[in-house]
Amino acid sequence: MKKIATLLIIVITILCLAGAFIPQASDKSPQFIERWKRTYPLSYSVLHFLQLDRVFSSYLFVVSIFLLFLVLSYFLYLQIKLLFKSSMKVSLKKTCFSLNGFKSVRLDGKTEVAHIANFFRDKGYRTVAMEGNRILFARHGIGKFGTLIFHAGILLVILGALYYAGFHKRGFVQLIKGDTFSGRGDDFLVKDLGLFRRNFDIDFQVRLVDFKHEYWGTGELKNLSSTIITANQEDRFKKWVIVPNAPLNYRGISIYQSFNYGYTLSFLLKKPSGEEVLCHFSLDISPHVNKPMRGVSDYPLTAYIFDMEFYPDKDRSSFYLKKPMLKLSIMEGNERKFEGVMEPGSEMEFEGGRLKFLEIRNWSGLIFTLSPGKYFFYTGFILIIAGAFFIYFLPASEIICVLEAEDGRRILYLKGFTKRYHALFNEEMEGLIKELAGRFS
Amino acid sequence: MQDLSLLKYETIFHWIAVLLYISSSILFMYGLTFKKEKGLNSGWIVSLSGLIPHSIALGIRWFVQGHGPYMIKYEVLSSNAWICIVMFLVISRKISRLKAAGGIVVAVSFIAMTAGLFTNPDIKMLPPSLRSIWLLIHVLFNKLATASLLIAFSASVLYLLKEGKGEAQLFSLSTYMLDLYNYRFAGIGFFFWTITIIAGAIWANQSWGRYWGWDPVETWSLVTWLLLGFYLHMRVFYRWSGRKAAWAMVLCFSVSVLTIFIIPMVVESLHTQYFQ
Numbered sequence: 075m076k077k078i079a080t081l082l083i084i085v086i087t088i089l090c091l092a093g094a095f096i097p098q099a100s101d102k103s104p105q106f107i108e109r110w111k112r113t114y115p116l117s118y119s120v121l122h123f124l125q126l127d128r129v130f131s132s133y134l135f136v137v138s139i140f141l142l143f144l145v146l147s148y149f150l151y152l153q154i155k156l157l158f159k160s161s162m163k164v165s166l167k168k169t170c171f172s173l174n175g176f177k178s179v180r181l182d183g184k185t186e187v188a189h190i191a192n193f194f195r196d197k198g199y200r201t202v203a204m205e206g207n208r209i210l211f212a213r214h215g216i217g218k219f220g221t222l223i224f225h226a227g228i229l230l231v232i233l234g235a236l237y238y239a240g241f242h243k244r245g246f247v248q249l250i251k252g253d254t255f256s257g258r259g260d261d262f263l264v265k266d267l268g269l270f271r272r273n274f275d276i277d278f279q280v281r282l283v284d285f286k287h288e289y290w291g292t293g294e295l296k297n298l299s300s301t302i303i304t305a306n307q308e309d310r311f312k313k314w315v316i317v318p319n320a321p322l323n324y325r326g327i328s329i330y331q332s333f334n335y336g337y338t339l340s341f342l343l344k345k346p347s348g349e350e351v352l353c354h355f356s357l358d359i360s361p362h363v364n365k366p367m368r369g370v371s372d373y374p375l376t377a378y379i380f381d382m383e384f385y386p387d388k389d390r391s392s393f394y395l396k397k398p399m400l401k402l403s404i405m406e407g408n409e410r411k412f413e414g415v416m417e418p419g420s421e422m423e424f425e426g427g428r429l430k431f432l433e434i435r436n437w438s439g440l441i442f443t444l445s446p447g448k449y450f451f452y453t454g455f456i457l458i459i460a461g462a463f464f465i466y467f468l469p470a471s472e473i474i475c476v477l478e479a480e481d482g483r484r485i486l487y488l489k490g491f492t493k494r495y496h497a498l499f500n501e502e503m504e505g506l507i508k509e510l511a512g513r514f515s
Numbered sequence: 516m517q518d519l520s521l522l523k524y525e526t527i528f529h530w531i532a533v534l535l536y537i538s539s540s541i542l543f544m545y546g547l548t549f550k551k552e553k554g555l556n557s558g559w560i561v562s563l564s565g566l567i568p569h570s571i572a573l574g575i576r577w578f579v580q581g582h583g584p585y586m587i588k589y590e591v592l593s594s595n596a597w598i599c600i601v602m603f604l605v606i607s608r609k610i611s612r613l614k615a616a617g618g619i620v621v622a623v624s625f626i627a628m629t630a631g632l633f634t635n636p637d638i639k640m641l642p643p644s645l646r647s648i649w650l651l652i653h654v655l656f657n658k659l660a661t662a663s664l665l666i667a668f669s670a671s672v673l674y675l676l677k678e679g680k681g682e683a684q685l686f687s688l689s690t691y692m693l694d695l696y697n698y699r700f701a702g703i704g705f706f707f708w709t710i711t712i713i714a715g716a717i718w719a720n721q722s723w724g725r726y727w728g729w730d731p732v733e734t735w736s737l738v739t740w741l742l743l744g745f746y747l748h749m750r751v752f753y754r755w756s757g758r759k760a761a762w763a764m765v766l767c768f769s770v771s772v773l774t775i776f777i778i779p780m781v782v783e784s785l786h787t788q789y790f791q
Contacts, residue, residue, distance in 0.1 A: 076752045083748065087741040094734045101729075130729050235727075244724065290640040297643050318643040319722050330724045333644060443724040451726060455713045462709050466702035493751075494702075497695040 075149065082142045089138065093129035096121060100128065139232060146229045153222045173476060176487040179507050181514040185484045187477055193510065199473065207477045217470030224461025227454045234450030243267055243274040243444040248356050249282040249300075250338045251435045262442070276327050276442060278306040283313070285436040287335060289393055293363050298331055300438040316440070332439030335359055336367060337386060339400065340433050343373065346426035351375050356437045357384055364390040366401070379405045386434075398434055469494040473503075486510060521579050522636070528572035529593065529632060535565030536600070536625035543618035547673075547686045555614040555686075562621050563604055569597055569628075579638070585654045586639045586788070592631030592776075595658050596624035602662040613696060615686045619669035642788065649718030653711055660707035661775060667700035668768035671761035678758060694756050697764050698747075705743045708771075712736055732786035735774040742767050 099107060107127075111118045118127070125132035191201050191209060199211035245262035247255050255261060257280070259273040267274060284301035299317045304324055316322050322329045336359040343351045353374055357367040366383040373380055381403040386392065388399035404412040404424075411425060421430040471492040478485045488507065492499040539562035546554025573584050573594060584590035603620040607613040674693040677685055715733070716726040727733060746763045749755040755763065779787050 080745070080748060080752065083741055083745045087738055087745065090734055090738045090741065093729060094731060094738065098729070238726075292638070292640055294640050295642050296640065319647045319718075321721065321724065328724055330722075441724050445720070445724065445726075451716075455717070459706075459710055459713065462706040466699075466706050495695060495699060497691055498699075 075145065075152070078141075079145050079149065082138060082145060085138050086135075086142065089129050089132075089135050092126050096126050096129070098128060098130070100130075139235075143229065143232045143236075146225050146232070150222060150225055150229065153225070157218065157222070173487050176474075176476070176489045177503070177507060179486050179488070179511045181477075181484040181486055181510065183479075183482050183484055185477070185486075185514045189514065190475055190477060190486065190510075193513065194473070194475075197506065202472070209475045209477075211473045211475065212470065213472075214464075214468035214470045217464045217468040220461050220464030220466075220468070220470075222461070223457050224465060227457030227459075227461055230450045230454030230457060234447035234454060237447040237450060238445065239268060240270045241268040241446045243271055243442075245274050245442045246332065246334075247280075247440050247442070248334070248338075248437050249280065249302075249440055250354060250356070250437045251282050251285050254279050254281040255440070274442070274444070276325070278304050278325055280304055280329070280440070282438055282440075285335065285438040287359070287393065287436075293393075295333075298333070298335060298438075300331055300440065302329075302440075326444065328443045328445065330441040330443065332441050334439035336437055337384065337395070338435045338437045339382065339384060339431070340435070341373075341380075342430045342432050343376065343378075343424070344428040344430075345376075349375075352432075355380065355382060357382065359393060363387075363393055373404075377406050378411065381405065395434060400431065465494070469499075471499055473506075484514075486514075519579060519638075521575050522638075525572045525575040525579075526632075526636070528568040528575070529628070532565045532567075532569035532572060533625055533629055533632070535561055535568070536596075536621050536628070539565060540618065540622040540625060543614075543621060547615055547618045550686055552687075555617065558617050558621070559604065559607060559614050562600055562617065566597070566600055566604065569593070569600070573597060580640070582641045583651065583654070585650075586641070586645075587637070588634040589631045589636045592627045592634075595661055595775075596628040596631075598658040599624045599662040599665050602659065603666060606666065612688050612692065613666070613670075615673060615688045616666055616669035616696075619672055620665055623665060623669075644722050645788070647718055647721060649714050649721060653714040653718055656707045656710040656714060657775065660704050660711055661771065663700045663704035663707055664768050664771050667697050667704055667764050670694075670696040670700065671764040671768075674761045675758065675765075678761075690757070694760060697760060698750055698756075701743060701764055701767065702747060704771075705740070705747060708736075708740050708743060712740060728785070730786065731782040731784045732774065732778055735770075735778050739767070739771045739774045742770055 097106065097110065102110075121127050125134065129135055187204070187207060187209060191204075191211075194209075194211045195201070197213075199213045200215065201209060202212045202215075203210040244266040245259070246264040247261070248263055249255055257276040257278055259265065259275045262274065265274055281303045282300060283303055286297070286299045288296040288298075290296045297317065299315055301313065301315050302322075303311055303313050305311050306325065312324075314322050314324070316329060316331045318331045318333065321331075336357045338354050338356045340352070340354045343353070345351070351374060355369055355371055357369045360367045366385050369380075369382045369384075371380055372378070383401040385399045386394060387396040389397065398418055400416045402412065402414060402416050403410065412422075412429075416422070416431045418431055418434050421428055469492055471490060473488055473490045476487040478487065488503070490499060490503045539558045542554050542558035542561055545551060546556075546558060576584055576590065580586075584594040599620055603613075603617060607617065670693045673686070673688070674690055674697060677688075677690050677693065682690060715736075719728065720726045746755075746760070746767055749763065750760060778784065
């Protein structure tokens with residue numbers, strides 16, 4: 075069992091290292107993966123076959139975690155059995171009691187068992203059992219359970235993780251100010267569902283009524299907040315403000331303020347046929363105030379590609395909408411159809427039709443989650459911390475004392491047991507013996 | 516943000532602290548090499564006096580920027596050095612024979628601090644994702660874990676030195692006790708590292724709605740934790756001790772340094788913000 079546990083720790087560590095060194099498909103863009111496939115086809119094929127380009131969802135990783143779960147369960151069972159079997163109280167009651175390995179100290183003839191008990195109590199030891207002239211003292215008794223508690227905590231966290239992997243739901247929406255998210259699973263921009271989940275529909279709608287982004291004087295982001303209105307099937311409307319680190323919990327769903335946000339540029343293209351196509355391009359805010367927000371995208375129902383460079387303030391001194399400016403380039407295939415600057419509200423002739431830059435609005439990223447396994451995680455966390463504390467800060471120790479009478483004097487036989495830090499405990503035992511000899515001689 | 520001109524005093528106090536720590540390291544080395552208890556005691560007192568300007572420097576920065584020193588290399592290295600020295604001073608006050616570890620703890624701390632002084636000290640304000648009580652818990656316990664592992668590492672290095680030279684040579688602390696302190700502080704470091712990971716997971720869930728995202732620093736942090744767990748299991752399962760245990764601790768400490776200081780510099784990560 076020890077060998078299997080050790081092997082599993084090594085395997086999981088190696089897999090984590092593989093995940094750290096080998097580019098993971100979940101972290102990289104599709105372009106990166108394509109480039110990798112083209113440049114190093116052999117290494118990509120081998121790693122892909124071994125699932126090392128997605129280590130943390132690979133069969134090997136999942137099986138290793140599951141085996142660890144089984145080993146831990148068995149280990150816990152053994153530990154519980156051992157705790158009841160190996161109690162020193164049992165050995166204290168034995169009629170045939172060997173003093174092999176005990177240290178002895180000669181004491182005054184008047185020394186009684188009660189004196190010894192008081193002495194050890196002053197040293198932080200508790201009298202656990204007393205059988206005639208034999209006493210069992212213990213300190214940090216809870217420490218004995220440390221390993222059990224710690225591993226039980228890990229077991230719960232693994233259970234929570236397995237449950238989460240099977241049943242979680244997560245979705246991301248880019249909500250434009252004034253627009254409403256329908257709550258339908260298909261309307262999420264990005265979705266991440268557990269193995270046993272098929273869709274993520276929520277039973278309420280969300281409307282973004284306001285979005286604020288604030289900055290420090292240094293240009294770094296200071297705060298974000300989205301004001302939303304939720305509406306459910308019973309037609310109950312509620313207004314909420316969501317800020318980072320304070321998710322809204324509503325009807326079993328947690329809604330988080332994402333750190334993705336920006337501006338949405340809306341266009342209306344009137345084709346020569348008279349057909350009108352409305353389109354919104356949502357651009358991410360740029361990391362620096364003097365850099366433009368960029369976006370390249372197809373214009374729906376046309377063959378045009380819009381290449382946009384947008385400044386909320388053409389003086390490049392603010393992230394807020396002051397004097398907005400858009401540098402627009404429109405391509406059709408390899409042919410440039412337009413290149414120039416547009417301002418909100420402006421309209422121009424375009425390819426026999428008209429193109430109007432309608433408006434600019436804020437968009438805010440909202441994350442909707444349903445995270446099962448919360449109680450497993452939090453109970454597991456508490457047990458792990460408590461267990462590790464008991465193991466490394468409160469190492470359990472026990473001392474058996476036997477007080478014998480001999481030639482009008484008393485001889486105290488002592489033997490100590492501990493699982494950890496033997497050198498310190500041995501030193502302590504020597505100190506105790508010296509002090510006993512000094513006090514009761 | 517308060518008056519930025521105060522920051523010039525911060526730099527002066529930082530340099531005074533560095534000079535005192537250098538003197539303290541020299542005294543510790545003298546005490547270790549020539550088995551002079553006096554050298555170790557003087558080293559301890561000088562590092563305590565170095566802690567005063569160091570604390571003032573960090574205090575000024577905290578006051579000026581309005582948040583703790585955990586945002587840029589300059590602050591992270593300095594505050595880590597501060598916690599390492601405080602932990603060492605407190606522990607060696609209680610366990611006097613551990614003063615021998617000062618030669619390594621104080622030296623590593625002042626090297627980290629000096630390296631920080633040559634990086635960009637510009638103030639970086641807290642982004643909204645970092646304004647959480649879990650940040651404080653996560654960061655504080657990570658620093659405590661680093662300090663504990665540094666003490667365990669020092670005990671291991673001293674063990675290897677003493678083993679090479681012979682028990683009667685160098686300082687009076689026995690290899691038997693050095694091995695024990697390696698184990699003890701590795702256990703304490705493991706406990707603090709565990710809280711770091713858990714606090715980080717709770718904070719991630721509060722901030723992004725997920726406990727774990729396999730971010731490079733998260734992954735390396737788990738690797739460090741697993742390595743420490745492996746080492747501690749080996750001590751119990753297979754009675755690893757002495758030389759083997761000392762080398763294992765050196766490896767664990769090196770990986771922890773890689774996780775905290777190197778990975779955020781070389782890999783794109785959510786944690787990169789704190790080490791720019």
